[in-house]
Amino acid sequence: MHAMNQPRRAEDALEDLKAGLGAHTVLTGADVPARNCNDWSAQLPRRPLAVVRPVDATGVSQAVAACRAAGLPFVPQGGMTGLCGGATPEAGWVAISLERMSGIEEIDTASATMTVKAGTPLEVIQNAADAAGFLFPLDLGSRGSCAIGGNLSTNAGGNRVIRYGMTRDLVLGLEVVLADGTVVTNLNKLLKNNAGYDLKHLFIGSEGTLGIITRVVLRLFPKPRSTMAALCALSDYDAVVTLLGEARNGLGSNLSAFEVMWPDYWQVVTERVGVRAPVGSGHGFYVLVETHGSDEVADSARFQAWLEGMMEHGVLADAAVAQSHAQTQAFWAVRDACAEFGQVLGPHVSYDIGLVVARMDAFATRCKAALSAGIPDCESVYYGHIGDGNLHLVAWVPELAIEQQPKAAMDAIIYGLVRELGGSISAEHGIGTLKKPWLGHARSEPEIALMRTLKTALDPDNLLNPGKVI
Amino acid sequence: MHAMNQPRRAEDALEDLKAGLGAHTVLTGADVPARNCNDWSAQLPRRPLAVVRPVDATGVSQAVAACRAAGLPFVPQGGMTGLCGGATPEAGWVAISLERMSGIEEIDTASATMTVKAGTPLEVIQNAADAAGFLFPLDLGSRGSCAIGGNLSTNAGGNRVIRYGMTRDLVLGLEVVLADGTVVTNLNKLLKNNAGYDLKHLFIGSEGTLGIITRVVLRLFPKPRSTMAALCALSDYDAVVTLLGEARNGLGSNLSAFEVMWPDYWQVVTERVGVRAPVGSGHGFYVLVETHGSDEVADSARFQAWLEGMMEHGVLADAAVAQSHAQTQAFWAVRDACAEFGQVLGPHVSYDIGLVVARMDAFATRCKAALSAGIPDCESVYYGHIGDGNLHLVAWVPELAIEQQPKAAMDAIIYGLVRELGGSISAEHGIGTLKKPWLGHARSEPEIALMRTLKTALDPDNLLNPGKVI
Numbered sequence: 001m002h003a004m005n006q007p008r009r010a011e012d013a014l015e016d017l018k019a020g021l022g023a024h025t026v027l028t029g030a031d032v033p034a035r036n037c038n039d040w041s042a043q044l045p046r047r048p049l050a051v052v053r054p055v056d057a058t059g060v061s062q063a064v065a066a067c068r069a070a071g072l073p074f075v076p077q078g079g080m081t082g083l084c085g086g087a088t089p090e091a092g093w094v095a096i097s098l099e100r101m102s103g104i105e106e107i108d109t110a111s112a113t114m115t116v117k118a119g120t121p122l123e124v125i126q127n128a129a130d131a132a133g134f135l136f137p138l139d140l141g142s143r144g145s146c147a148i149g150g151n152l153s154t155n156a157g158g159n160r161v162i163r164y165g166m167t168r169d170l171v172l173g174l175e176v177v178l179a180d181g182t183v184v185t186n187l188n189k190l191l192k193n194n195a196g197y198d199l200k201h202l203f204i205g206s207e208g209t210l211g212i213i214t215r216v217v218l219r220l221f222p223k224p225r226s227t228m229a230a231l232c233a234l235s236d237y238d239a240v241v242t243l244l245g246e247a248r249n250g251l252g253s254n255l256s257a258f259e260v261m262w263p264d265y266w267q268v269v270t271e272r273v274g275v276r277a278p279v280g281s282g283h284g285f286y287v288l289v290e291t292h293g294s295d296e297v298a299d300s301a302r303f304q305a306w307l308e309g310m311m312e313h314g315v316l317a318d319a320a321v322a323q324s325h326a327q328t329q330a331f332w333a334v335r336d337a338c339a340e341f342g343q344v345l346g347p348h349v350s351y352d353i354g355l356v357v358a359r360m361d362a363f364a365t366r367c368k369a370a371l372s373a374g375i376p377d378c379e380s381v382y383y384g385h386i387g388d389g390n391l392h393l394v395a396w397v398p399e400l401a402i403e404q405q406p407k408a409a410m411d412a413i414i415y416g417l418v419r420e421l422g423g424s425i426s427a428e429h430g431i432g433t434l435k436k437p438w439l440g441h442a443r444s445e446p447e448i449a450l451m452r453t454l455k456t457a458l459d460p461d462n463l464l465n466p467g468k469v470i
Numbered sequence: 471m472h473a474m475n476q477p478r479r480a481e482d483a484l485e486d487l488k489a490g491l492g493a494h495t496v497l498t499g500a501d502v503p504a505r506n507c508n509d510w511s512a513q514l515p516r517r518p519l520a521v522v523r524p525v526d527a528t529g530v531s532q533a534v535a536a537c538r539a540a541g542l543p544f545v546p547q548g549g550m551t552g553l554c555g556g557a558t559p560e561a562g563w564v565a566i567s568l569e570r571m572s573g574i575e576e577i578d579t580a581s582a583t584m585t586v587k588a589g590t591p592l593e594v595i596q597n598a599a600d601a602a603g604f605l606f607p608l609d610l611g612s613r614g615s616c617a618i619g620g621n622l623s624t625n626a627g628g629n630r631v632i633r634y635g636m637t638r639d640l641v642l643g644l645e646v647v648l649a650d651g652t653v654v655t656n657l658n659k660l661l662k663n664n665a666g667y668d669l670k671h672l673f674i675g676s677e678g679t680l681g682i683i684t685r686v687v688l689r690l691f692p693k694p695r696s697t698m699a700a701l702c703a704l705s706d707y708d709a710v711v712t713l714l715g716e717a718r719n720g721l722g723s724n725l726s727a728f729e730v731m732w733p734d735y736w737q738v739v740t741e742r743v744g745v746r747a748p749v750g751s752g753h754g755f756y757v758l759v760e761t762h763g764s765d766e767v768a769d770s771a772r773f774q775a776w777l778e779g780m781m782e783h784g785v786l787a788d789a790a791v792a793q794s795h796a797q798t799q800a801f802w803a804v805r806d807a808c809a810e811f812g813q814v815l816g817p818h819v820s821y822d823i824g825l826v827v828a829r830m831d832a833f834a835t836r837c838k839a840a841l842s843a844g845i846p847d848c849e850s851v852y853y854g855h856i857g858d859g860n861l862h863l864v865a866w867v868p869e870l871a872i873e874q875q876p877k878a879a880m881d882a883i884i885y886g887l888v889r890e891l892g893g894s895i896s897a898e899h900g901i902g903t904l905k906k907p908w909l910g911h912a913r914s915e916p917e918i919a920l921m922r923t924l925k926t927a928l929d930p931d932n933l934l935n936p937g938k939v940i
Binding site: 108109110111112133154155157161162163165166168169178182183184185186188189190191192193194195196197198199201202204205206210221222223224225241244245248249250251252253254292293294295298301302354355356357358385387388389390423424425426427428429430431435439442443444446447448449450451453454456457458469470 | 578579580582603624625627631633635636638639648653655656659660661662663668671672675676680691692693695711714719722723763765772824825826860895897898900912913916919920921926927928939
């Protein structure tokens with residue numbers, strides 16, 4: 001027996017948990033798998049005291065209770081594909097992994113919703129939606145490994161945000177275990193529900209610091225029946241902004257991607273990665289425009305006519321239209337070639353910036369010059385989902401190992417410019433631990449104070465993923 | 471001078487506020503206008519101690535400080551068009567009205583955003599978007615009177631949620647004054663911004679109980695270039711559900727309204743309101759289907775072909791297609807005829823229910839029978855935005871005055887069925903004070919406890935719109 005308010009010994013708490021949830025649910029010592037020691041960010045792995053793998057919210061609640069009894073910090077884990085350290089444990093912590101909470105519980109075709117367990121991989125959800133005649137539009141490179149609970153915790157973005165929104169916009173209901181172990185079930189399936197505060201948005205995008213998401217109700221969308229794609233070349237950024245406005249107006253809600261590539265990016269992917277370029281080099285900008293529609297013939301005619309109009313009005317310098325699914329994929333290969341940067345550039349540092357559309361090129365130009373001037377031999381390339389206000393950039397000093405890359409100097413230059421131009425230090429990847437020192441560059445002191453108020457209210461003992469985000 | 475922690479006399483605090491903000495900013499006693507004493511719900515007016523009408527967030531913050539110093543509860547007010555008492559003051563409260571904080575600060579065409587002051591009427595925003603070549607899609611009957619800050623506070627819905635989402639989905643950034651007077655400015659214009667917790671969703675839909683919204687960044691959308699509409703007759707609810715699925719698939723993201731009318735509603739509006747019916751009576755259901763597209767010719771052909779397919783497959787019993795803007799308006803007149811219920815039915819009680827699509831007709835059938843059996847002479851009619859999970863119903867006992875209508879008995883029957891069928895007691899109008907006793911029928915005890923945790927964290931002294939929602 002242990003006295004009230006007296007912390008239990010960690011070993012005792014974990015032994016009791018093994019007795020309650022089954023020994024295979026609680027892994028300790030040498031049994032802790034490597035996958036639970038780190039996410040996909042380039043940090044050193046950190047071995048937690050234990051990994052607990054419950055099969056339902058009740059099990060998660062029991063794991064939380066055991067951690068609380070022993071005063072152990074705990075971190076929720078999904079697919080471990082994050083890029084900012086949000087799911088990485090520290091020594092002495094307990095990792096509560098949702099990997100065994102995987103599966104689709106219900107597809108409601110009339111309501112166009114799917115209810116899933118939080119550990120379900122994104123690709124499983126995409127395929128189940130497809131088999132039921134729907135589209136689940138969230139898509140990222142890590143689709144086979146990432147879990148939907150992690151997608152929610154980081155409010156994942158991806159390529160088609162301009163059409164379908166962020167993960168936040170694809171969620172109708174949640175089940176969540178709070179830091180005190182309470183299970184809050186709000187598996188709402190209604191688009192419209194104004195009965196009291198909306199609680200789900202607290203937990204979406206807060207990187208597992210306010211609660212542990214255990215089940216999710218997702219929105220499903222009609223499957224697109226047509227996909228059109230063009231790779232466009234333009235002379236300057238003004239033309240890119242014009243094209244974006246015309247795409248919104250002329251292609252309407254079918255517009256599903258507007259991916260901009262600066263010439264430095266184009267050069268790397270065509271010359272060094274070696275992807276086949278559908279249009280010639282030497283242009284000021286390249287844009288991949290894609291639509292999702294519901295009528296192959298009409299959408300094709302409309303897309304062609306719109307492109308011809310853009311050519312005639314001088315907005316485009318050149319353009320190639322995909323004539324087949326294979327060509328559409330080839331166009332995306334140019335945009336997705338950034339996945340090969342590790343191979344061709346060697347060690348590099350990736351950034352994920354938010355900026356208003358009008359300031360993107362000013363940022364890219366100034367940032368490239370500042371990196372080049374401030375860090376000897378530093379190179380950088382720029383690309384992004386500009387319709388969403390999202391710019392990616394990659395910076396590196398050739399032939400330096402990843403731990404030798406001058407990341408601190410890069411951070412200072414890049415996030416300094418972000419602050420000056422009123423942008424965000426993270427459009428999609430989140431804050432975790434890696435970007436935490438820079439949060440004040442994107443959010444004001446009253447905003448951060450309010451985040452702390454929320455954290456303190458929901459986790460007064462600061463045991464749930466402490467030290468992340470704020 | 472007054473001692474710390476010693477409440478000031480209310481008169482002194484208001485006098486100081488007059489000195490600071492100008493005498494015309496603070497109205498007391500007989501100068502309190504009637505408009506600030508009640509919203510559009512059928513409650514008795516309640517005269518506040520004072521109405522403060524600041525012109526900016528600093529003024530709101532000063533008003534909050536004065537209220538806090540004197541220990542006076544305060545309530546934010548917009549257009550006063552709410553239906554649940556959320557903005558109604560109590561005797562002894564101070565109403566902080568945003569009516570003088572009206573105007574559009576910026577339209578960013580590249581980012582497709584508009585920044586407005588919270589007291590701006592919705593219709594002003596709609597017109598400004600239109601003039602700038604955009605659509606701001608939120609639309610409600612009270613558009614000329616309601617303020618955008620109130621639309622956010624209640625997370626207003628309206629007719630085109632199926633296409634554009636609720637108010638929540640149309641907001642990118644906020645400025646808000648907290649209950650302690652802190653101004654939190656987060657005028658984000660980025661679709662993607664994952665730098666720390668998303669704070670805006672705390673304040674959207676919380677009916678002015680967590681903060682006072684003072685400025686808003688709104689998303690703008692491409693203007694539709696085509697509108698198609700059909701009024702469809704169907705034999706049964708299964709056909710309605712089939713039609714909804716086929717509309718989502720066949721009309722894709724152009725689908726902008728799917729308004730279902732039960733035959734009791736149809737009978738009242740065609741026979742008693744006297745609107746001209748585009749299709750004959752005697753059918754099981756009526757559905758107004760509308761699309762917003764970007765290509766008049768292609769969209770028209772596609773809409774016609776889709777409707778013909780629905781006729782051929784026996785989903786539709788009959789249908790009329792609008793051939794002109796005037797006919798589209800005539801079709802909407804059938805759906806909007808509920809605005810005339812006061813004239814033709816006399817005093818009645820309106821409800822705003824959320825339910826999954828599959829259970830809507832079961833609810834309507836059981837509810838009508840239960841009201842009829844449980845309340846002598848009680849009549850009811852049913853209609854709604856079913857694609858959003860939103861059913862409206864109106865119940866009344868003929869020839870009783872509004873205060874004689876057996877609202878408590880109606881509430882018990884209707885909200886009892888909502889609980890049984892797992893629905894929501896409010897799809898769009900909110901909770902305010904009128905629906906507060908029934909919140910437990912739609913939200914669980916842990917959910918309500920979490921709402922209380924948030925309220926306590928953000929307003930520990932319970933001075934900001936106390937007693938509303940929870």
